[in-house]
Amino acid sequence: MRGAAMKVAIIGAGLGGLASAIALRKRGVDVQVFERARELRPIGAGLTLAPNGLKALNAIDPDIVARLLELGSQNSRLYLRRANGDLITEIPITFMDRYGQPMLNIVWSCLQxxxxxxxxxxxxxxxHRLVGFERTNDGLSLHFDGRDPVTADVLVGADGINSTVRQIMVGDGPPRYAGRLCWRSVVSYQHPSLLPDEVTFFAGVDGRNFSMFDVGSGLVFWSATALWPAWPISDGIAPRQRVTEAFAGWAPLVQDVLAATPPEDIVERPIEDRAPLASWRSHRVTLLGDAAHAMVPSLGQGANMAFEDAWELAQALAGEPDTQAALIHYESSRIPRTQVVHARSAAQGYRYYDADNETFSRSVLEQASADQRAFEDWLYGWSP
Ligand SMILES: Cc1cc2nc3c(=O)[nH]c(=O)nc-3n(C[C@H](O)[C@H](O)[C@H](O)COP(=O)(O)OP(=O)(O)OC[C@H]3O[C@@H](n4cnc5c(N)ncnc54)[C@H](O)[C@@H]3O)c2cc1C
Structure with missing residues (x-):
């Protein structure tokens, strides 16, 4: 079965599901995305697209990247500061020269x-909330909450870290709490020391970090993390108060951007991941993005990996007449690479817990060691 003869159902209209649908449609595959939400609503987040993710999107359709470059904000410099605002170091970001695509900051909902x-x-x-699926004689039957069943030849679980498809197929329970909380928001905010192409990262002690950067359209994205013993939290305290207390006494810029953010726009979430899988395929069902390889966001690679997955999945399904062989090819091209990025993200996350995170961050960010450079070349130098 190849191209137009094949019917692919993607569960989840997140970044990975949408990119996969575009890639498959461009190759003539009949593809349908099923999303549980009643509408695609903006969420208070920004994210960074790295050269590897942008190269994957560019291979899917160059017009996507052209549009994102118009709307987002490119990084050319990183300022690393102490909690009190003192500058530790500044680092030029030269990824466009080195890898042919920049680091691009953008509002999550704008990208969607x-x-x-x-x-x-x-x-x-x-x-359309998927609640189950089963094999039939000639394919798959998908079941949705309160909807008629749908048939498909291939099922792609792009339904995120709490994936239903993964639970039915693998059954590995809830994600792992990584021991820290994250607060984030996108806010209309200007400050003379926040230039559009610059990222500011405040590194504190005991694993606390605060970063902020322009995401285009006059908006700033900020994100804060702190060690936290358990999730969920049931102390009745609002996220705004918790993050303000966690970062009390930090630099005036941190206080200022927190004060400028409407309390209802602050998103509080646990940092979580999932243990890597040796296989994420069964019969004609496969996984993609966070459903396949949820990782902690220390390297900002979750969505970038999902875009690489999308490209590889479309290549495999459109190029191989045997559907199951195509899915085997897809996962064997993706599992080794995503496992390295998963492990490296976890290692970097753990090291943020070090008592002197400022010293650690400095050493990481200033590292000109062959190891770090070689890793960047391997990660960002990926080509479709
Ligand atoms: C604090 C933080 C910062 C991050 N920063 C970055 C960054 O800078 N760069 C980067 O690349 N990544 C970053 N990430 C990771 C990135 O956000 C995720 O990896 C990415 O969004 C995953 O996309 P996805 O499509 O796999 O899943 P999701 O975006 O989670 O989409 C899943 C979709 O499936 C739907 N769904 C779920 N269950 C069902 C069901 N049963 N039926 C139908 N639909 C369903 C959901 O409603 C959702 O729309 C960050 C993550 C965090 C937490």
């Missing part, structure tokens, strides 16, 4: 909207 715009309106079926 751009991707949706590359699909026909009927490509995403909202209000």
């Amino acid at each position: 909207k751009v991707l949706t715009g590359f699909l026909k309106a009927d490509a995403v079926r909202l209000d």
Whole structure:
């Protein structure tokens, strides 16, 4: 079965699901995305697209990247500061020269909207929550909450870290809490020391970090993390108060951006990941993005890996007439690479717990060692 003869169902209209749908449609595959949400609503987050993720999107459709470059904000410099605001070091970011694509900051919902715009309106079926699936004689039957069943030849679970498809297929329970909390928001905010192409990272002690950067359209994204013994929290304290207390006494810029953020716009989430899988395929079902390889966000690679997955999945399914062989090819091209990035993200996350995170961050960020450089070349130098 190849191309137009094949019917692919993707569960989840997140970044990975949308990118996969675009890639498959461009190769003539009949693809439908099923999303549990009733509407695609903006969420208070920004993210960084790295050269490898942008190269994957560019291979899927160069117009996507052209549009993102217009809307987002490119990084050219990183300022690493102590909790009190003192400058530790500044580092030029030269990824465009080195890898042919920049580091690009963008609002999460803006990215989702751009991707949706590359699909026909009927490509995403909202209000479709997958609750089960089973094998039939000639394919798969998918079951949705309160909806008629749908048949498909291939099922792609792009349904995120709490993936239903993964639970049915692998059954490995809830994600692992990584011991720290994250607060984040996108806010309309200006400050003379926050230039559009610069990232500011405040590194404190005991694993606390605060970063902020321009994400285009006059908006700033900030993200804060702190060690936290347990999740979920049931102390009745609002996220705004918790993050303000956790970062009390930090640099005036940190206090200022927190004060400028409407309390209801602050998102509080646990940092979590999942143990890597030796295989994420069964019969004609496969996983993609966080459903396949949820990792802690220390390297900012989750969405970038999902875009690489999307490209590789479309290549495999469109190029190989035997569907199961295509899915084997897809996972064997993705598992080794995503495991390295997963492990490296975890290692970097653990080291942020070091008592003197300022010293650690400095050593990491200033590292010109062959190891760090070789890793960057391997990670960002990836080509479709
Ligand atoms: C604090 C933080 C910062 C981050 N920063 C970065 C960064 O800078 N760069 C980067 O690359 N990555 C970053 N990431 C990671 C990135 O956000 C994720 O890896 C990425 O969004 C995963 O995309 P996805 O499509 O796999 O899953 P998701 O975006 O989670 O999408 C899953 C979709 O599936 C839907 N769904 C779930 N269950 C069902 C069901 N049963 N039926 C139907 N639909 C369903 C959901 O509603 C959702 O729309 C960060 C993550 C965090 C937590």
